[in-house]
Amino acid sequence: MTTRPDVSAPAGAVRSGRGRRPAAEVRESVLAAASALLFESGLAAVTFEKVAARAGASKMTLYKWWPTPGSLALDAYFHAVEGTLAFPDTGDVEADVRTQLRAFVGLVTGDASPVITGLIGAAQSDSVLAVAFAENYTRPRRLLAVERLGRAQRAGEIRADVDLEVVVDQLWGACYHRLLLPDQPLNRAFADALVDTLWRGLRP
Template identity: 35%
Template sequence: MTELTRPLSPRSARAHATALAAARALLGEGGLPAATVDAISLRSGVSKATLYKHWPSRTALAAEAFGREMADALPLPSTGDPRADLVEQVRQVSAFYAGAKGEVFAQLLAACVTDPSAAPYFREFFLDGRRAAISVLWQRLVESGLASPTVDAETATDLLFGPLIFRRLTGHAPLTFAEADAISSAALEGLLKRE
């Protein structure tokens, strides 16, 4: 448990949860631009003052809402073939980025650049989750002897997803499965051990 997830009084917990639900709904309807503080307050019935007692900024609130929603949306593949699992995960994630949720992801990532107070929330509730998932897959590869233990999961994650995210942000190239495969295979060639 971190500083961002301390226990709350029942009343506070209710306000907290209600606000998150409203934010999630608004994010789904119109992305981050729709998740206005006033809109969240209005829909949830939680006052603005209370919102700012729970989160340092609107972006932080949205980041937590988004992160919690995504927590279960991207299940870990587990076919037994570690390499295939990782490739599959990259494909899934690239599909995610290409879709509507990917748009929200991009908006949040962008917003965190401007609003540093939100970054910890985005990391805590979204990025760390993704990263942990990859760590598991990576660990399996290392244990299978396919990947070198000298490359840490951090670097592997960045190599596998950084390119996809970069494309998503700049929109200079499409995010198809083919592209995802090209990237993941190239990256994995570099990451995995030679025979």
């Protein structure tokens, strides 16, 4: 079963009546519109002109908030999937990592697969997107994982000598490897096998 983020944009994003919409409302409409275009038609469909028209916003507003359409697409992607990629903390770190890794695999093997692979590919030649990708997506996601693992380490669930940055690379890095070099399946069984195998070496 794959995971599809909710990327529906509100119909008629322009508020009826007079007066300017609050900036937060405009930003929400823009991100929803960009997400819908991204998941419907891919990265190339996310242009300032198309997003502005769909969101009922001005192109100048988009230029003020995002330096390139690629950086807008990245924000739109994370806006759509943030809830799916939330990292639980139930007090059982092995169960929490398994839950998060399953959610991640379900997301990137579903409708989000061409989106995330397209963004990763575009970041190789778009320096602005590459910086935004690192600052707004990969580093914050890594920090969430390291912080959750760190709490478990301090609670004695993970050995004190374990390098948590390496654990993140072993788990999520392995999934990205199979996503980008798909000669082996990326599925829930693989996510479970990663956790089962790794946790043997992490337990005190």
